[in-house]
Amino acid sequence: MPRTNRRSTFHRSTALGGAVALGVALVLVPTGSAVAAPTRVLGYVANNGGGVSVLDTATDAVTSTLSDSSGNSPYGVGVAFDGSRGYVTNVRNNTLTVIDTPTNTVDAAVPVGDGPAGVVVSPSGGHVYVSNYRAGTVSVVDAATLTATETIPVGPNADGVALTPDGSRLYVAHDVVGAGTVSVVDTATNAEIAEIPTGHTPTAVAVTPDGKKLLVVNKFSNNVAVVSVATNAVLGTIPVSFIPHGIAISPDGNRAFVTNSEGHSLSVLDIPALAAVTTIPVGNRPIGVALTPDGRKAYVTNFGSGTVSVVDTGSLAVVNTVPVGTNPVGVAVHAVPPAPTKLGTGYASLQLRRSGLTVRGLNATLTESHTGKPVVGRTVAFRTMKGHPLCTAVTNSSGKARCDADVPLLVGLATLLRGYTAAYPGDGAHGPSRAHGWSGLL
DSSP: OOOOSSSGGHHHHHHHHOOOOOOOOOOOOOSSSSOOOOOEEEEEEEEETSEEEEEETTTEEEEEEEETTBBEEEEEEEEEETEEEEEEEETTTTTTEEEETTTTEEEEEEOOOEEEEHHHHHOOOHHHEEEEETEEEEEEEEETTEEEEEEOOOOOHHHHEOOOOSEEEEEEEOSSSSSSEEEETTTTTEEEEEEOOOOEEEEEEEETTTEEEEEEETTTTTTTEETHHHHTEEEEEOOOSSSEEEEEEEETEEEEEEEEETTTTEEEETTTTTTEEEEEEEESSEEEEETHHHTEEEEEEEETTTEEEEEETTTTEEEEEEEEESSSEEEEEEEEOBBOOOEEOOOOEEEEEESEEEEEEEEEEEEEEOOBBOOOOOOEEEETOOOOEEEEEEEOOTSEEEEEEEEEGGGGGHHTTTTTEEEEEOOOBOOEEEEEEEEEOO
């Protein structure tokens, strides 16, 4: 959690017991629904003042703000590997909020340990690991049942968490004043197997995409330790600015981006060279940072400004500043699949004409499968069972599309009596769906 200097060591407990720290980790996991390939890249910003801001990275605009009535103190934000579920820790409520990200709706609140802070999801999406700051433990949440099935003791002030790409090792930073360590947990046995001394007050951790290096942000050493995953040995340290807090690693594993909460800046590091590249001024008291999947943009939460700085990682410059909620802390960015949809069809009537037939009342209602909410303003195409086009219509406020079609005699009465199909092709926000409707003579 954010903290300004060595004298303000009480800030963490204030954040946990008061109204200071909202979501730093949101995580997405599989839900089991078949959906189209991910096309949207969304950012999730946990505002300590309440709510999770959803940001469309294509436009850098906030599209909605999510809230959980049973959890008003988000701290950690992370995104699961297929983008379909989000998890947000509520540090004062001792719960984990579960979000269906295709529809951006809150599904559940899972009780975890005392003072949940960091959150990370296994590569398979089957388990969620939550660090409990006050309890000094990690809760293991079963993603299928949404229950905490195991508790792992790791030691005081359990904060930032990270997994190796194969999910075999979990790393937990201990945000203690003075010389600190990172716990290493074997996820096969859910037992701590080692502690790595890294520097003063380690607060955030990240693993390179190749799984070979662990990077640890040492808040009061003002540096980042680079650790060998194979040996648990510190390979070197890279200096950053004043009171670093959050970290993200580029998809190629060559660069790290580190927020400096009291330096009001973002440090860019060359990981192979163990060297600093540059420092980019951002907003007031930056805490969290996340990259787009392609690594082209970094999103930095500015706790004191109530904004997110958008950094172009090519030019290494701030290209946008987005207002979000009060005291943003955590941020996660991920490709999110379209929401699965379903079409419900009705009955159409056939009317004979001198030159053919008229099909009246072709209709279908388009809704989200997960929420049942109508999908408005989408075009539905109606065809015969043999594929002959009938008509198209746009869904209204109830999600219903309706139209009539004049059909030549050559199509055939027998074909029309077999019914019709309604189809929605899908888009970035909503997946495709298709249904069979019936028709008959008046």
